[in-house]
Amino acid sequence: MADSIPPKEEIVKPNPPASEASVQGFNWWRRTFQYKTGLGLTPDEKAQYENDYKYVLQRKQCQECYEYRDWLLKYSPTVIFMTQQIAKLNDKRTDVLKFDESKIICDVCPEWRSGGFHPELGILLCQNRIRDKWHLEDTMAHELVHYFDNLKWQVDWLNLKHHACSEIRASSLSGECRFMQEFARRGFSFKVSQGHQECVKRRATLSVMGNPNCKDEEHARKIVDEVWDSCFNDTRPFEEIYR
Structure with missing residues (x-):
């Protein structure tokens, strides 16, 4: 959310x-x-x-x-x-x-x-x-x-871990972090080597920052990191990440 x-x-x-x-x-x-x-x-x-x-x-x-x-x-x-x-x-x-x-x-x-x-x-x-x-x-x-x-x-959208998990999945599975989409947003500042995962983390962190229970960017980044492995690797209902 x-x-x-x-x-x-x-x-x-x-x-x-x-x-x-x-x-x-x-x-x-x-x-x-x-x-x-x-x-x-x-x-x-x-x-x-x-x-x-x-x-x-x-x-x-x-x-x-x-x-x-x-x-x-x-x-x-x-x-x-x-x-x-x-x-x-x-x-x-x-x-x-x-x-x-x-x-x-x-x-x-x-x-x-x-x-x-x-x-x-x-x-x-x-x-x-x-x-x-x-x-x-x-x-x-x-x-x-x-x-x-x-x-x-x-x-529970006010639970930061729940929120972060859905944001990670939404950014990863939607296609919004494909290379050309990131290039359109960020131009030559976008580094291909960081790629898909960096985009997903950045966008999920920005979204979690909007949660009223989130203190600041550092807090949002910490929550995203805590749930990252399980949520990024959960591609349901897709069989794999759409890129």
Whole structure:
């Protein structure tokens, strides 16, 4: 649950545009140029433009996020496999809501994270942090590992060792620590020799640092190290690590 779903009060959404005409056609472009140059706009008009722009952008991001989500649920081997494994666990449990696409929602997130998992609410995909469809695939796979772990082992997310173990597994199994993904994030500072394990440790440590029971980075790193061997080598439900 490293990337937990933020409270609704933390997400600030713009109001709808004053009129549909204000975000279409010539009027939109005229306002865009005025905003960029600072010419011809009063402070109130500038504030309204900023609100309209954010509204249109968020609407576009939301639509794209759901389109990507639906495509991945149909065609991504990793996502399909994980949803099938979750469905099998669901069949054995009568005390939890059944998994379906409604448990994966898109919304705006106030922080750097690209997704989050909540044991009662499901998976949140951060539409404003997703770079492309393949980034979303890794994000969904990561959160689906958390979903799987929560069903299979009834994880106590405030227990740092439980939390760290699921973070290690999610970062390792999701594909987000493949070489090209790390290179895209870190460029030439990424050392191939450190590779997959270094990426998993780093990302798991960052996630555990967000746990309210974690004191600081040193504490998070210590917890990750304590559970590393058993959790990194546990690739269930996969037969091996997906790279």
